[in-house]
Amino acid sequence: MPSPTFCIIGAGMAGGRTAISLRERGFEGRLVLIGDEPELPYERPPLSKGYLSGELPQGKLFLQPRQEYRERAIEWRPETRVSEIDRHGRTLRLANGELISFARLLLATGAQPRRLDRPGADLAGVVTYRTLADADSLRARLSGQPRVVVVGAGFLGSELAAAARRQGCPVTILELGEAFLSPLGPLIGAFCADLHRQAGVEILLRETVARFLGDSQLEAVELASGRSLPCDLALICLGVEPNSQLAVAAGLETDPGVVVDKHCQSSLEGVFAAGDVASWWSPRWDQRLRVEHYDNAHQQGLFVAGAMLGDGSVYDPLPYFWTEQYDTMVQQVGIVSSGREQVIRGDSASRSFSLFQVRDGLLKSCVAVNRFPDLAAARRLINSGAQIPPALLEDPTVDLRAWSQQLEEEAKSL
Ligand SMILES: Cc1cc2nc3c(=O)[nH]c(=O)nc-3n(C[C@H](O)[C@H](O)[C@H](O)COP(=O)(O)OP(=O)(O)OC[C@H]3O[C@@H](n4cnc5c(N)ncnc54)[C@H](O)[C@@H]3O)c2cc1C
Known part of the structure; x- marks a missing residue:
């Protein structure tokens, strides 16, 4: 055969x-x-x-x-x-x-990438971003320190804004919604927005593009609020x-x-x-x-x-991702959702903290800001399926690593 x-x-x-x-x-x-x-x-x-x-x-x-x-x-x-x-x-x-x-x-x-269907969207300088070719093109453009407008305050938009800012470009982020990096929840989103503001990025919430202006090359965006924003490059980061x-x-x-x-x-x-x-x-x-x-x-x-190959196994992973915002590493395990009990460990002022979400006594997610050990412990705690008293998550004297390892061992031995 x-x-x-x-x-x-x-x-x-x-x-x-x-x-x-x-x-x-x-x-x-x-x-x-x-x-x-x-x-x-x-x-x-x-x-x-x-x-x-x-x-x-x-x-x-x-x-x-x-x-x-x-x-x-x-x-x-x-x-x-x-x-x-x-x-x-x-x-x-x-x-x-x-x-x-x-x-x-x-x-x-x-x-x-989703495109933004507005007048002038075909002007040179209005771009989406996904591929190595896009990256090579943006690298070359950023070295000329263009004035940059980022449309969309999600993961990609915020990372590109940070990259452009690091190159010394003036950067404005437009976000139609109420919140910066909304998938991470309001607390972490606001923390990340502050990092950007401290780096000199202008953030305009509840704002978007009405049209792109210019002859053949982008020269400005006209905002929905009527304001005109001079710029050379618009990065459209509206998800995929x-x-x-x-x-x-x-x-x-x-x-x-x-x-x-x-x-x-x-x-x-x-x-x-x-x-x-x-x-x-x-x-x-x-x-x-x-x-x-x-x-x-x-x-x-x-x-x-x-x-x-027909091995018959079942796919049911624990979702994980990370994003880098300047020198801050944000990692998430599990799925963030509203309406759960929230516990904070650490302190946002020190730029090292984690946000845990608990529902019915079970840990559902952890977003860790510059705190990989919390993330690793959260992974074990979620996998253990054990009841997690929120007060222990919050208590800085509790050794999360040892506790989570113990619960993981117990779960394995069942
Ligand atoms: C700039 C950028 C930064 C990112 N950063 C992070 C991050 O920090 N953390 C994180 O967790 N994730 C990040 N991601 C997301 C992550 O990279 C994607 O989830 C991952 O690449 C998805 O892999 P994939 O194989 O499903 O799709 P892709 O990697 O997109 O591959 C799909 C391929 O299929 C090709 N294709 C489509 N249709 C056809 C066709 N008909 N014929 C032939 N080829 C076709 C496409 O051109 C593409 O090459 C980032 C993504 C981008 C773009």
């Missing part, structure tokens, strides 16, 4: 991890990794941090060197777009017309939309991510999804999740390799 062909659409974080992991797990069939970018799979987080500032060389971005894919017989097809999935013929059509049959398929197509167009066209269930089951398999047998594009039901959190963070792309990429 000929060995089966496995195809992966999207040579990003999740796709790259899956390809390598399939070989590590012993898959010997044909393995095709198709991506529309010119580069080997690379890590995006440094694009708004060390790579943008010039501290991290380009070679450090790649998941694996070219040689690794060659030696593992992974057919990497760069600058190649998949234009159609034929679900009945179990075939992919590439943009160049080539057809590739598959036995198993992974959709690891990631997500694309999952790249599920191929799945929609092939009749797979979407929500708008690609809906997958506990084994990361889509509504079409043998077709899987992982990374930013995948939406799964989490028994642990009792809700559907689609996580647009590095750790999920990494973990789900590794997991789905086993699932494609």
Whole structure:
């Protein structure tokens, strides 16, 4: 019997991890990794941090060197777009017309930045940000110290604002909502907003762009409030939309991510999804999740390799991500939600504190500001499933590490 062909659409974080992991797990069939970018799979987080500032060389971005894919017989097809999935013929059509049959398929197509549909949005200097090419272009522009407007005070917008400020650019952040970095909750969001204000960034909440002004190059933005803000560069950071167009066209269930089951398999047998594009039901959190963070792309990429080989395991991770705001590291484990009991450990004035959220006696999330040990302890406490007295979380005399290790051991021995 000929060995089966496995195809992966999207040579990003999740796709790259899956390809390598399939070989590590012993898959010997044909393995095709198709991506529309010119580069080997690379890590995006440094694009708004060390790579943008010039501290991290380009070679450090790649998941694996070219040689690794060659030696593992992974057919990497760069600058190649998949234009159609034929679900009945179990075939992919590439943009160049080539057809590739598959036995198993992974959709690891990631997500694309939302655009801002306003007059003048096509002017030079109005840009979104996702790829290595975007980073190279922004690096070159920032060295000229343009006046920068960032639209959107989320993770990407705030990190790009910090990078631009560090280059000495005048920076204004516009946020339509009430809060800075709202996914982190009001306390941490306000703390991060203060870091930006101290660095000289102007933050305008409940404000957005009415139109972009200029002849061919951006010269100013006219705000919804009527104010005109002279600028040379507008960075549109309004979140992302999952790249599920191929799945929609092939009749797979979407929500708008690609809906997958506990084994990361889509509504079409043998077709899987992982990374930013995948939406799964989490028994642990009792809700559907689609996580647009590095750790999920990494973990789900590794997991789905086993699932494609039929190992039967269940995906239900503890979500984790981090963001860097100037020299402050903010990390989150679990899922932040309103309406829970909140406990603060440490002190925001010292720039070292953590915010824990507890519901029905169970720890649900921790956002740690420059406090990795709290985060590591929180991970163990959440995994233990034990009742957590909030007063102990708050008490600086309690050794969180020892306590969480003990609870973790007890949970394992049950
Ligand atoms: C600038 C930046 C900074 C970030 N910083 C952090 C951070 O600090 N912490 C954190 O947790 N997360 C961060 N993230 C998020 C993290 O990088 C993403 O969650 C992760 O890259 C998702 O991986 P993925 O494989 O799902 O998608 P991607 O890495 O986007 O890969 C998908 C690939 O599929 C390609 N593709 C799509 N459609 C097709 C098609 N039809 N044919 C062929 N190829 C196709 C895309 O072009 C892309 O190359 C950051 C993201 C960005 C952009």
